[in-house]
Every structure is written in C-alpha cells, then in structure tokens.
Amino acid sequence: MGDGLSRHSADSAELQPDDEIGREQEYVSMLYRRLDELREQASRRLSDELRATGGTRQALSQRDSTVRMYADQVEQFSAVESGLCFGRLDTDDGGPHYIGRIGIFDTDGDYEPLLMDWRAPAARAFYLATAANPQGVRRRRHLRTRERKVTALNDEVLDLATASPTAHEELTGEASLLAALNAGRTGRMRDIVETIQAEQDRIIRADLPGVLVVQGGPGTGKTAVALHRAAYLLYTHREQLSTRGVLLVGPNATFLRYISQVLPALAETGVLLRTQSDLFPGVSARRAEPATTAALKGRAVMVEVLAAAVRDRQWVPDEPLEIELPQQEVLRLDPETVLAARDQARRSERPHNLARALFDVEIVHALAAQVAERIGADPLGGENLLDEADVAEIRRELREEPEVRAALDQLWPVLTPQRLLADLYASTDRIAAAAPMLSDAERAMLHREPGGWTPADVPLLDEAAELLGEDERAAAARRERIRTLQREYAEGVLEIARGSRSIDVEDEADGGEILGVTDLLDADRLLERQEEADRLTTAQRAAADRRWAFGHVIVDEAQELSPMAWRLLMRRCPSRSMTIVGDVAQTGALAGTPSWADALEPYVAQRWRLEELTVSYRTPAEIMAVAAEVLAEIDPTLRPPRSVRSSGVPPWDHAVPAERLAAELVAAATREAAGLDDGRLGVIVPAGRVDELGGALTAALPEAAVGEDPELESRVVVLTVGQAKGLEFDSVLLVDPDRIVAESPRGRSDLYVALTRATQRLGIVRPT
Numbered sequence: 001m002g003d004g005l006s007r008h009s010a011d012s013a014e015l016q017p018d019d020e021i022g023r024e025q026e027y028v029s030m031l032y033r034r035l036d037e038l039r040e041q042a043s044r045r046l047s048d049e050l051r052a053t054g055g056t057r058q059a060l061s062q063r064d065s066t067v068r069m070y071a072d073q074v075e076q077f078s079a080v081e082s083g084l085c086f087g088r089l090d091t092d093d094g095g096p097h098y099i100g101r102i103g104i105f106d107t108d109g110d111y112e113p114l115l116m117d118w119r120a121p122a123a124r125a126f127y128l129a130t131a132a133n134p135q136g137v138r139r140r141r142h143l144r145t146r147e148r149k150v151t152a153l154n155d156e157v158l159d160l161a162t163a164s165p166t167a168h169e170e171l172t173g174e175a176s177l178l179a180a181l182n183a184g185r186t187g188r189m190r191d192i193v194e195t196i197q198a199e200q201d202r203i204i205r206a207d208l209p210g211v212l213v214v215q216g217g218p219g220t221g222k223t224a225v226a227l228h229r230a231a232y233l234l235y236t237h238r239e240q241l242s243t244r245g246v247l248l249v250g251p252n253a254t255f256l257r258y259i260s261q262v263l264p265a266l267a268e269t270g271v272l273l274r275t276q277s278d279l280f281p282g283v284s285a286r287r288a289e290p291a292t293t294a295a296l297k298g299r300a301v302m303v304e305v306l307a308a309a310v311r312d313r314q315w316v317p318d319e320p321l322e323i324e325l326p327q328q329e330v331l332r333l334d335p336e337t338v339l340a341a342r343d344q345a346r347r348s349e350r351p352h353n354l355a356r357a358l359f360d361v362e363i364v365h366a367l368a369a370q371v372a373e374r375i376g377a378d379p380l381g382g383e384n385l386l387d388e389a390d391v392a393e394i395r396r397e398l399r400e401e402p403e404v405r406a407a408l409d410q411l412w413p414v415l416t417p418q419r420l421l422a423d424l425y426a427s428t429d430r431i432a433a434a435a436p437m438l439s440d441a442e443r444a445m446l447h448r449e450p451g452g453w454t455p456a457d458v459p460l461l462d463e464a465a466e467l468l469g470e471d472e473r474a475a476a477a478r479r480e481r482i483r484t485l486q487r488e489y490a491e492g493v494l495e496i497a498r499g500s501r502s503i504d505v506e507d508e509a510d511g512g513e514i515l516g517v518t519d520l521l522d523a524d525r526l527l528e529r530q531e532e533a534d535r536l537t538t539a540q541r542a543a544a545d546r547r548w549a550f551g552h553v554i555v556d557e558a559q560e561l562s563p564m565a566w567r568l569l570m571r572r573c574p575s576r577s578m579t580i581v582g583d584v585a586q587t588g589a590l591a592g593t594p595s596w597a598d599a600l601e602p603y604v605a606q607r608w609r610l611e612e613l614t615v616s617y618r619t620p621a622e623i624m625a626v627a628a629e630v631l632a633e634i635d636p637t638l639r640p641p642r643s644v645r646s647s648g649v650p651p652w653d654h655a656v657p658a659e660r661l662a663a664e665l666v667a668a669a670t671r672e673a674a675g676l677d678d679g680r681l682g683v684i685v686p687a688g689r690v691d692e693l694g695g696a697l698t699a700a701l702p703e704a705a706v707g708e709d710p711e712l713e714s715r716v717v718v719l720t721v722g723q724a725k726g727l728e729f730d731s732v733l734l735v736d737p738d739r740i741v742a743e744s745p746r747g748r749s750d751l752y753v754a755l756t757r758a759t760q761r762l763g764i765v766r767p768t
C-alpha cells in the first residue's frame with residue numbers, strides 16, 4: 001500500500017491560543033444554557049400534559065400526541081449533550097455559523113440559528129468544502145469538547161494560495177478525522193457526525209426514492225454511512241417517514257448492540273433496528289443449525305417447496321370419508337366431491353386460509369344434498385319434498401356439527417405459518433411430497449424435530465404467511481403484540497416523566513401540593529388513554545405487524561442475505577426505497593449474495609444505483625497490505641480500499657507447535673491486553689475452537705468475554721468470524737487462520753473479514 005493516503009501526516013493548523021478557546025467556550029456555554037432551558041421547558045410541558053385529565057375523545061387524542069412530542073424532545077435534548085456543537089464555518093457572506101447535533105434558534109431575538117443542525121442544507125459545506133472548491137467557506141473549524149468544555153480547535157483555511165502542500169485535498173478536517181480514527185475503541189460504535197468525508201456525505205444525503213447500493217471494502221464507513229443516512233432521511237423527510245418508519249437490518253444481535261448508541265447520539269429514535277431473526281413478529285429465532293442447512297433454506301427453490309407444502313395440506317382422501325353425525329346418521333364424502341371442492345377453492349387463488357371458506361361452502365353443499373336426499377325423499381317416488389329454504393337450514397345445521405367441522409379441518413386445515421413449517425420439517429413424508437425437486441440429501445437436511453426456529457426459518461415463515469393469508473387468529477395475535485408494546489411505551493413515558501420530577505418539586509415547593517405525574521397516573525391508565533386514541537410509535541407498530549410497509553429500509557452487511565431473505569425484505573418495502581450496504585468480498589453465508597445485480601434484479605430490474613466507498617478509515621496500511629493478499633486470492637479483480645493512515649506497527653505472524661498454541665495465545669493476549677490504554681482486544685478464533693481457546697483465555701484473563709453474544713465492552717473479547725463481522729478492535733489476535741479457511745467454502749472471505757478488524761495492531765498465531 002505504498003501509494004496509500006497514509007504517507008502523509010495530518011496537517012491542518014492546530015490553533016489553540018487560550019483566548020481563542022476562551023471565546024469559543026463562551027459561545028458553547030451559551031448553547032448549553034439554551035439546551036438546558038429547552039430541556040426544562042419540554043419536561044415541564046410533558047408533566048403538565050400528563051397531569052391534565054378529562055376532556056373529549058378528540059382532546060385526549062390531541063393530548064397524547066403532545067405527550068409523545070414532549071417525551072421525544074426530552075429524550076433528544078438529553079441525547080445531544082455530548083459534542084452538542086462541533087464545528088464552525090466562516091464564510092464569505094459572514095458568519096460564523098456553528099454546526100452541531102441539533103438546530104437551536106434564538107427565540108428571544110429574531111429566530112436566527114445559534115446552532116445549525118448538521119443535516120440542514122446550509123451545513124453541508126462543512127463536509128464538502130475544499131481549498132479547490134471552497135463553496136464560499138473561508139475557514140472550517142472543528143471544535144473538540146469534553147463534557148461541556150472546549151478542549152481544542154482545528155482550523156482549515158480553504159484558500160489554495162495558503163493551503164498546505166501536504167494536506168489531502170480529498171480529506172476534510174484531517175486532524176480531527178485522524179484523532180477520531182486513532183482514539184481507543186470502547187466496544188460501542190460512535191457517530192462520525194463531526195468528520196463525515198465528502199464521499200460519505202454524498203451517500204448520506206442521496207435522494208430518498210429508489211434502491212441505492214453502497215459497496216465498499218472493510219472499514220470504509222459503510223455502517224457509519226448507513227446510520228447517518230437514516231438520521232438524515234428522518235430529518236429531511238420527517239412527514240413521510242415518521243408515519244411509515246425506517247427499518248435497519250443488521251447481521252446479528254451483537255452487531256446491533258455495537259451500533260445501538262449511534263442513532264440516539266444523533267437524537268434519532270425513530271428507526272427500528274432488527275436482525276433477520278426478529279423480522280417475523282412473534283418469533284425470536286435463536287435455534288442453531290448447520291451452515292449447509294441454512295444455505296438450503298435460503299435458496300429460491302424454497303418458494304416452490306413451500307407452495308407445494310401448502311397444497312399438500314389440501315387433502316383428498318383415496319377412500320370415501322365417513323362422517324358420523326350424532327343421530328347415528330352417516331354421511332359419505334367421495335374423493336371426487338372433495339377434489340371438485342378443492343379445485344373450486346384453489347381457482348379463487350386466495351391464500352390457503354382464506355380459500356377455506358370456499359372449500360367449506362362446496363363440501364357443506366354436497367353433504368346437505370345427501371341429507372336432503374334422505375329425509376326429503378318422496379316415498380311415492382315423486383320430487384324431493386324439501387324446498388330451498390329447508391336445504392339452506394340443513395346446511396346451516398351441518399356447519400355447526402362438530403363432526404363436520406372436524407372433517408373440514410382434516411381436509412383443509414386452517415394453518416399458521418409455524419404449524420405449516422413445523423409439520424413439514426417433522427415428517428419425511430411431507431418433505432418428500434413438497435420437495436421432489438431436491439436431492440435425498442437435501443430433503444434429509446430439512447427434517448428435524450419441532451422446538452424453536454433458526455434465522456434461516458424466518459424468511460420461510462414469512463413466505464408461508466403469504467401463502468396462508470391472515471385469518472382471525474393471526475389478527476388477534478397481532479393485536480395482542482401491539483398491546484404489549486403499548487404497555488411498554490406507556491412505562492417508558494412514565495420513566496421520562498419520573499426523570500423530570502425534580503423540576504415539579506422545585507417548582508411547587510413554595511407551598512403548593514407536591515404531586516408528581518407518576519402519583520397521578522400509572523402505566524395502565526396511560527395505556528388506556530393511548531389505546532383509546534390509538535397512539536403508538538411508528539417503530540413499535542411496525543415491529544408488531546408483519547405486513548407493515550416501511551418508508552425506507554436500510555440493510556447493513558447485506559451481502560449475507562439469502563434469496564429468501566431478500567424476498568422478505570422486499571415485502572417490507574413495497575415502495576423500494578432502500579439503502580443496501582455491504583461488501584461482496586466479505587460474504588460468509590453460503591447462500592449469501594455473490595453480486596448485487598443477482599440479488600436485486602428480480603425485484604427492481606436495472607433500476608438501482610451503485611455508489612462505492614474506496615478509503616478504509618479503520619485498517620492501517622500495514623494491515624491492509626496483508627489483507628490485500630487474501631483479497632487477491634478471493635478475486636484478483638477486486639481492489640482493496642486505500643488506508644487513510646498507517647500505524648507504524650507491522651502485523652506479526654507466529655507459528656507455534658500445535659500443542660503450545662493455547663499457551664502461546666494466552667501469553668500473547670496477556671501482553672496485548674496489558675498494552676492497551678483504554679482500548680479493546682479482539683481474539684478471533686475458528687468456530688470449532690471457541691470452547692477450547694475461549695476456555696483457556698478466560699482461565700488466564702477473567703475479564704475476557706466469550707459466548708453466543710459476548711459483551712463487547714469487555715477489554716478482551718473472544719469471537720468467531722461470524723460474530724466479528726462489522727466490528728472492530730484496537731488490537732486483534734487471529735488464531736489458526738488455516739482452520740478458519742478450511743471451516744467454510746467461503747473461508748477465504750472469512751479470513752479477509754478477520755484480518756480487517758483491527759484499528760491499530762494485528763498478530764497472528766498459527767499451529768505448525
């Protein structure tokens with residue numbers, strides 16, 4: 001990587017004269033005072049609204065939206081506390097303009113902006129202006145703060161004549177950027193709002209409609225960009241997106257926890273974060289299964305398998321079916337009658353559960369004709385003595401007969417997606433009937449005992465739900481889920497109200513009755529009020545409703561999605577307003593996405609745009625050089641991203657006798673952990689050796705976290721490549737890379753992922 005960006009060092013002027021910092025401190029302190037006022041105002045209003053009682057239904061509904069608005073404001077004003085103001089622009093047309101996490105206006109004066117929201121169009125120059133294209137900016141200043149104190153200023157004068165020859169034209173706020181990149185990791189992702197780069201800004205602010213694919217190598221900021229795009233879109237298209245919501249899908253729960261702080265820190269709470277495992281309401285898919293089985297379940301052929309499995313439940317007996325009624329009467333259903341009823345119901349092309357009503361009509365008709373034949377037969381051989389009204393009455397009675405209902409349930413059972421799939425997996429006969437197109441070995445893979453769901457089952461449940469249609473039971477389950485969420489929300493509002501209670505007390509301490517909101521309302525009463533007004537956040541409602549159509553869907557690590565998972569996501573986003581973020585060179589899932597065109601074209605044909613990110617902000621040049629060799633083995637046409645910096649620390653690679661591997665690893669991990677200031681060490685091991693090596697490490701380093709969903713804030717974390725996907729650590733120890741490669745047909749991509757997790761140091765320990 002000799003031609004990497006890392007040859008040069010940071011070069012923007014670091015101006016820190018005390019008086020300059022002092023002047024900025026005054027301004028920043030004023031902003032914090034305004035923030036405190038705003039927060040107190042919102043808390044007080046929230047308390048007042050919650051205390052108010054009575055009124056018409058409309059007044060209640062109005063009050064509930066006001067409650068929500070103030071609760072959101074209190075949360076947002078608290079979220080932006082750290083780094084409230086981080087930038088300043090001095091422009092040709094005056095200024096200064098201060099840039100921060102939210103907009104604050106001078107409400108006492110003429111409503112001038114005191115602080116500009118980073119997402120506002122006028123703030124854009126902060127990210128884009130360069131010496132060659134200054135966009136009216138004379139000076140860009142980064143303000144660094146700790147708590148409420150200004151600690152440093154970095155200035156860039158955007159003037160070609162005075163520009164430093166060593167500064168990178170393509171980097172903005174280079175000194176602040178490098179400070180952020182070199183900082184120790186905490187186990188939680190941070191936002192990058194202070195140092196978004198121009199190529200990233202273009203993607204963050206891209207138009208809302210259509211499918212945008214962001215392809216970029218490891219560490220190019222794809223996740224960061226995806227999250228900031230969510231915040232930007234919600235700010236810019238609030239009307240549209242607040243009613244439909246934004247869904248962000250990540251690869252696993254560990255990853256979602258890793259990124260969970262970013263949006264709240266940007267004062268955005270309106271995004272639903274989910275893994276594939278949680279995309280089918282009411283199911284939490286935690287069961288494990290072999291990668292090859294998951295891959296089979298991800299293939300598009302499963303669409304046909306499931307359709308056949310549903311048809312297989314529409315049963316036509318070989319022999320006549322006898323239905324014994326209580327009056328010892330026995331009715332017979334011929335196979336031909338059932339077949340005709342089934343064909344009639346199928347012709348409607350309704351989903352299975354909804355077509356059942358048609359099937360019932362046909363069968364009951366046939367049975368009623370039999371009864372009528374018997375009881376209405378004219379002993380003298382004339383016409384049947386019953387009229388149409390009598391036959392209708394017979395049909396009504398037959399419908400109520402438990403024996404008739406049992407026969408109908410047997411022939412055309414109403415099914416939930418869970419029932420369909422569990423029954424299918426549990427029976428080799430059913431699998432054989434539904435999957436003649438699969439090989440024996442593949443059919444054997446599908447067979448299993450009931451009990452829990454795997455992530456790969458989720459798209460299948462969703463497909464099944466489409467084929468089956470929602471009957472009354474499914475609708476009732478959905479209402480129940482919404483009710484649970486409403487209760488959680490009511491409790492959340494009361495939490496916020498409790499947080500604002502000190503203000504009530506101060507306020508009314510001079511003699512008035514001191515009653516907090518929570519003395520007057522409990523979660524049940526608040527819940528009742530909300531139910532009446534049908535209030536629930538968009539994200540909560542969407543989470544409970546399988547058929548919810550999101551306003552925008554963002555997928556991170558999208559290369560891992562199988563064709564079946566793509567189908568599910570496309571259903572969640574009929575408008576096809578999507579941001580797809582990933583790297584096809586890092587695909588680990590066997591049914592993952594080999595190319596964006598293959599994945600998307602079935603849904604949007606050629607109508608998708610591709611943006612590429614080319615600079616790695618994470619991986620230093622020394623480590624990227626090692627990773628580049630593996631990338632060339634995956635696909636010689638792929639280019640690794642260019643590293644924005646070098647660490648000066650070459651990666652090391654030690655081969656040790658196999659029996660000493662664990663001991664050497666423990667020694668290396670102890671050394672690396674001792675060398676960390678406040679950063680994190682990641683130990684990446686083959687999936688088949690987690691127990692052994694994780695055990696050895698935790699015995700020597702009790703602080704080490706290991707397990708299904710390890711705590712990333714621990715100083716030392718032991719993970720498989722699958723778990724490490726999307727994460728990063730200051731220092732990484734990679735163990736037994738050959739075994740990692742051997743463990744999966746996509747082993748090389750796994751190794752590439754593992755090699756690119758470190759922000760500073762990489763060591764490899766391998767058995768000889």
Ligand SMILES: Nc1ncnc2c1ncn2[C@@H]1O[C@H](COP(=O)(O)OP(=O)(O)OP(=O)(O)O)[C@@H](O)[C@H]1O
Nearest residue numbers: 192195196197218219220221222223224617618726
């Ligand atoms: N403009 C920026 N300013 C500061 N830090 C940045 C910037 N862009 C990216 N980073 C940092 O670089 C690191 C890598 O970013 P991110 O995790 O988003 O990359 P990625 O492309 O998703 O990587 P991967 O493909 O490995 O998942 C993160 O620590 C992120 O905060």
